[in-house]
Amino acid sequence: xxxxxxxxxxxxxxxxxxxxxxxxxxxxxxxxxxxxxxxxxxxxxxxxxxxxxxxxxxxxxxxxxxxxxxxxxxxxxxxxxxxxxxxxxxxxxxxxxxxxxxxxxxxxxxxxxxxxxxxxxxxxxxxxxxxxxxxxxxxxxxxxxxxxxxxxxxxxxxxxxxxxxxxxxxxxxxxxxxxxxxxxxxxxxxxxxxxxxxxxx
Amino acid sequence: xxxxxxxxxxxxxxxxxxxxxxxxxxxxxxxxxxxxxxxxxxxxxxxxxxxxxxxxxxxxxxxxxxxxxxxxxxxxxxxxxxxxxxxxxxxxxxxxxxxxxxxxxxxxxxxxxxxxxxxxxxxxxxxxxxxxxxxxxxxxxxxxxxxxxxxxxxxxxxxxxxxxxxxxxxxxxxxxxx
Numbered sequence: 400x401x402x403x404x405x406x407x408x409x410x411x412x413x414x415x416x417x418x419x420x421x422x423x424x425x426x427x428x429x430x431x432x433x434x435x436x437x438x439x440x441x442x443x444x445x446x447x448x449x450x451x452x453x454x455x456x457x458x459x460x461x462x463x464x465x466x467x468x469x470x471x472x473x474x475x476x477x478x479x480x481x482x483x484x485x486x487x488x489x490x491x492x493x494x495x496x497x498x499x500x501x502x503x504x505x506x507x508x509x510x511x512x513x514x515x516x517x518x519x520x521x522x523x524x525x526x527x528x529x530x531x532x533x534x535x536x537x538x539x540x541x542x543x544x545x546x547x548x549x550x551x552x553x554x555x556x557x558x559x560x561x562x563x564x565x566x567x568x569x570x571x572x573x574x575x576x577x578x579x580x581x582x583x584x585x586x587x588x589x590x591x592x593x594x595x596x597x598x599x600x
Numbered sequence: 601x602x603x604x605x606x607x608x609x610x611x612x613x614x615x616x617x618x619x620x621x622x623x624x625x626x627x628x629x630x631x632x633x634x635x636x637x638x639x640x641x642x643x644x645x646x647x648x649x650x651x652x653x654x655x656x657x658x659x660x661x662x663x664x665x666x667x668x669x670x671x672x673x674x675x676x677x678x679x680x681x682x683x684x685x686x687x688x689x690x691x692x693x694x695x696x697x698x699x700x701x702x703x704x705x706x707x708x709x710x711x712x713x714x715x716x717x718x719x720x721x722x723x724x725x726x727x728x729x730x731x732x733x734x735x736x737x738x739x740x741x742x743x744x745x746x747x748x749x750x751x752x753x754x755x756x757x758x759x760x761x762x763x764x765x766x767x768x769x770x771x772x773x774x775x776x777x778x
Contacts, residue, residue: 546674572677
């Protein structure tokens, strides 16, 4: 049952990316907007409006950068292409849409599902550790962002410099956090598993 | 800098603070102790009112938050991006570098930092040359020997829940005579 469920989720992800990211519906901007709206509704229903808005806020700098670069290329006729604006708009819609879809669909995978997978225990522990760290990282991101907004030095200079500096520090802090959390969680799980094995034998 | 008497609502934290009188910061060397039971809203006051007011008036400060373990990751990231070689396992050195980075600060806010730093006297010694006001939340005892000592005068801001209003809780803040 678990394997079927996970295969179903994998197939849904594959189908989404085939249709909307790499396949026949990529250039259909109106379809991409509808998909984004539906996926957004899914995230709001599954999590909360606050969580969905936080995810949107996280995407916004990347989306605006994509759109901005597309506009510059369009105005300068870069490489002789005339479709930069449409291409960038499509990418700017697909990026949050695929991120929200993954967030929504992967949330249906529970820890029990991972425990029931027919793979070696070390593999199951790795997946559980990864899921736990990702979930914790999501909650912690807002807190990182707040702390960074209070530090002097990061709020100096023009808006581009402030933006780059702050987001570089945010991504780096998240990376350090996830690395540390995964290591710690893995050690903890292995220790608990060893203790349970020793007690049961 | 003065936080004016009245009611301040902090929506993120769903809490309102009712200030019985003006709360003055930065008026001279002092150590302000925030006193009140667990969960009354001291951290919400620091983050929602105090830091917001300091940022608005562009008064440089250093803040060590209650969830310092989370904050520590951001400190490491900022120090690394600024070109410093850091060893995440060397907590004291990293905090020392952070303090050195913030030498412009006039205010140092410590929210239960004694949980993470052994020997607050050393921290006061590291910072008393440039810090003019300490704001401290601790469960170790308010004022006296636990503070930075002369010339920092002890002051106490007391927090007490008074009720609720439209989904938010209301907390009264008043300065006590030491």
